[in-house]
Amino acid sequence: MTVPAKPTLLTGASGALGRVLAKALAAQGWALRLTDRVPFPDKVPEGARFTLAELEDGPAILRLAEGCGTILHFGGISVEHPFETVIGPNIRGLYHAYEAARRERMRMVFASSNHTIGFHERNEVLDDDCQMRSDGYYGISKAYGELMGWLYWDKYGVESVFLRIGSCTPEPTDDRMLSTWLSHGDLTRLVERSTLAESTGRAGCLVIWGVSKNARMTWWRKDGRETIGWAPQDSADPYIAKLDGKASGNPVAERYQGGSFCALDYSRKAPT
């Protein structure tokens, strides 16, 4: 089993995806430094060390990163919130994560999101270089994260993999997720490949659409998966019979790829 040569720092370790990754990667023998602003809710896995820290505490993040080879940046606000709530963890905290990557010459694996492009309509097909059309302050903080990654590559040579995650839950629960679902297994393998791949290619930064092999995923196409050698193995298709047509009933949510995030606070004349 291949393990990274240096320890891996995982922010947001106590969150839903952080817990999945901490458990799965530790089980494969990875040396993990886990951190979050709230205590780790499970037993800390063998080979891992947990430290309570705020992303906004720059010196703490720098200390945690010492000697690490990769940062898996899953910390921060993970759903839509007012701007003033998002800005601390997702903008200032992101800066500290990138500064740590620069100082330690770590690779950044950034938990970006489909909400960077949420206001593209569902009949559009997007490649990795499509225009950002964020669907809220959360989505725009993820878009900012990707832009920060490009800056840190262009100026400092820090490599990044931006995981534009769809809906990563134990199983799909509605019609939209028949398109956007990413299984926990596919997420784990995506993070492994993002960390272990020899390089992120000549461009330095890669965008990868974080979705499983869903027949209904017709929205997202070209990305950097071949460079890191990842392909999804799981699929939402077995849930089609159960979830087909299980929609929100909101015309704004159903029109756009970002779903309900687009409908929050929507005050433009509703599309017909």
Ligand code: 15L
């Ligand atoms: C995300 O980025 C969120 O973190 C998650 O809670 C889901 O809403 C997901 O996107 C999604 O779009 O389903």
